[in-house]
Structures are given as structure tokens and as C-alpha cells.
Amino acid sequence: MDVDPDADENFTPNPNSKPKIVMIMGATGSGKSKLAIDLASHFPIEIINADSMQVYQGLDLLTNKIPVQERKGVPHHLLGTISPDIEFTAKEFREHAIPLIDEIWSRNCLPVIVGGTNYYIQALVSQYLLNDFADDLEANCSLDLPGDTTKPDCELEPKGAACDYTHARLENLDPVSANRIHPNDHRKIRQYLNLYESRGVLPSKVFQGNTMEVCYTAWLLCKFIVPSYLVLE
Incomplete structure (x- = not known):
């Protein structure tokens, strides 16, 4: 991935451009979390979870949350932090994620949003309400x-x-x-x-x-699972 010309090497945004975010989407088990951790070896990043099941506390194995030892010290947000008694809607996700993105940028890091819940992703990048x-x-x-x-x-x-x-x-x-x-x-x-x-x-x-200004310029990465019978030996 190339560094954007509108940002310096520490990802400090140009005041005349929209902040940049990376979004990694894909099916369960496609390797989204691993890709995000791999990015952390090249760029200063923090990860925001955008999986509608993984946001909730508990059920780590059932929801396939990335284990702490595999996070390699990369900060994760909205991962197992919401009470299961609360319905965490797309609107609430956006209200939590936007301040987190601002905080991550203030630390000169790149926000990476990881998850397969499309309506969470759309809540950040769509202008429609x-x-x-x-x-x-x-x-x-x-x-x-x-x-x-x-x-x-x-x-x-x-x-x-x-x-x-x-x-x-x-x-x-x-x-x-x-x-x-x-x-x-x-x-x-x-x-x-x-x-x-x-x-x-x-x-x-x-x-x-009823529209709002799109706040970010998003780089979208999609992970796919290739069936084993399609892989040539």
C-alpha cells in the first residue's frame, strides 16, 4: 500500500483534505484481522471493530474474536466492549466510531476499520441517513x-x-x-x-x-475465501 500524498509519514492529515481511513471487509474466516495486524508491521495503525457480534462482551470463540496474544500489541476498539443487553445499531456504531477515529488521528495513527457488517461500514461512509x-x-x-x-x-x-x-x-x-x-x-x-x-x-x-457530508476518504480492502477445489496445486 502506498502512503497517500496528502498525508505526511506519520499520517498527519492535510488540513485541506478529508481524513483517510482503511476499511477491511470480508466473510467470516477470510483473514480480515490477520491482514489488519500485518498492516501494523508497516504503518502505525489502530483497529476499530465493525462486526455486529464481536462488539459485544463474551462469546469470544463463538464470534471468532481475535485472541489477545494474536493482536501483537495493536490497539483494538469496540471489540467486546458493549453489553449484550444493548442493541448496538448502525447509528450507535457511527456515534462511537467517529470520536475514536478522531482520537486515533490525533495520535498520528491510521484508523483501520475491520469487520463484515456492511451496515456498520455504510454508516461511516454513506451520506444518507x-x-x-x-x-x-x-x-x-x-x-x-x-x-x-x-x-x-x-x-x-x-x-x-x-x-x-x-x-x-x-x-x-x-x-x-x-x-x-x-x-x-x-x-x-x-x-x-x-x-x-x-x-x-x-x-x-x-x-x-436528509444527507450529511461524507467525513472520510476510505480505502476499501475486501478479503475473499477461495474454495479449496479452485486452488491449483
Whole structure:
């Protein structure tokens, strides 16, 4: 990996550029943590965990947390620090991660975000805040959405027949928002359709009025697992 020209050798950011972060994504067992530790032998880094199971205390083996002896002294954050009694949403991850990134930069180190939870990663690099709106709506049904003058119905799922929570239905209702997510991202599909069913608001309309500035320039590294039968001896 080459050092960015906008940063000095200690990763002090240029005041005219956005801070740089590295994101390592991939499936469980693909070697994300090992790659991050290997980077530490070349650059001064600190690691922020972005795995939605590994953030919780306990269950180290079940969630495949990197053992302390394998961390080689590299600081890890949000790894086994959250009480299992708390639902750690993407919004909360961002609220914890942003101050950590600032602190890591203040120590002239490079923040490396490691994990396979896509909606955690998106919470840091996406300019759209729809997940926050959907989470708040599901929590208290009191959100004021653009152009909405009616009191929300606190029962998100429609009465009567079960809602068809499919990407095809979302694509038919709102092609713009459907194009932004993977057809297998069932969590987000459900959020978007709940928003429409409960408030009659298309998710793409929320995109238009609620964005934030992207705070970082991200280098994204993806680790893949190659099936053994594809490996040539």
C-alpha cells in the first residue's frame, strides 16, 4: 500500500483534505484481522471493530474474536466492549466510531476499520441517513418526515394480510431506493418497506432531504475465501 500524498509519514492529515481511513471487509474466516495486524508491521495503525457480534462482551470463540496474544500489541476498539443487553445499531456504531477515529488521528495513527457488517461500514461512509430515520421510526413512531403532516401509525406492519417484504416489491414501489441496496439485504428492504407502509413516504424522498457530508476518504480492502477445489496445486 502506498502512503497517500496528502498525508505526511506519520499520517498527519492535510488540513485541506478529508481524513483517510482503511476499511477491511470480508466473510467470516477470510483473514480480515490477520491482514489488519500485518498492516501494523508497516504503518502505525489502530483497529476499530465493525462486526455486529464481536462488539459485544463474551462469546469470544463463538464470534471468532481475535485472541489477545494474536493482536501483537495493536490497539483494538469496540471489540467486546458493549453489553449484550444493548442493541448496538448502525447509528450507535457511527456515534462511537467517529470520536475514536478522531482520537486515533490525533495520535498520528491510521484508523483501520475491520469487520463484515456492511451496515456498520455504510454508516461511516454513506451520506444518507435513512437508517437513522427508520430506526427512530421503529423505536417511537414520532418522526416528522419531509412533507408529512399526519400522525404516524405506530403499528409498522399493515393490518390484515402480511406485507410482501421483497426487493421486487420495493423496486416496483421505489426503483431509486431499490437500486441502492442488494436484493439480499433483507434488513434494509424491510426498513424501507416499513417506512412506506407506515407513513406513505417513499425512501428516495427521504434521501433527497436528509444527507450529511461524507467525513472520510476510505480505502476499501475486501478479503475473499477461495474454495479449496479452485486452488491449483
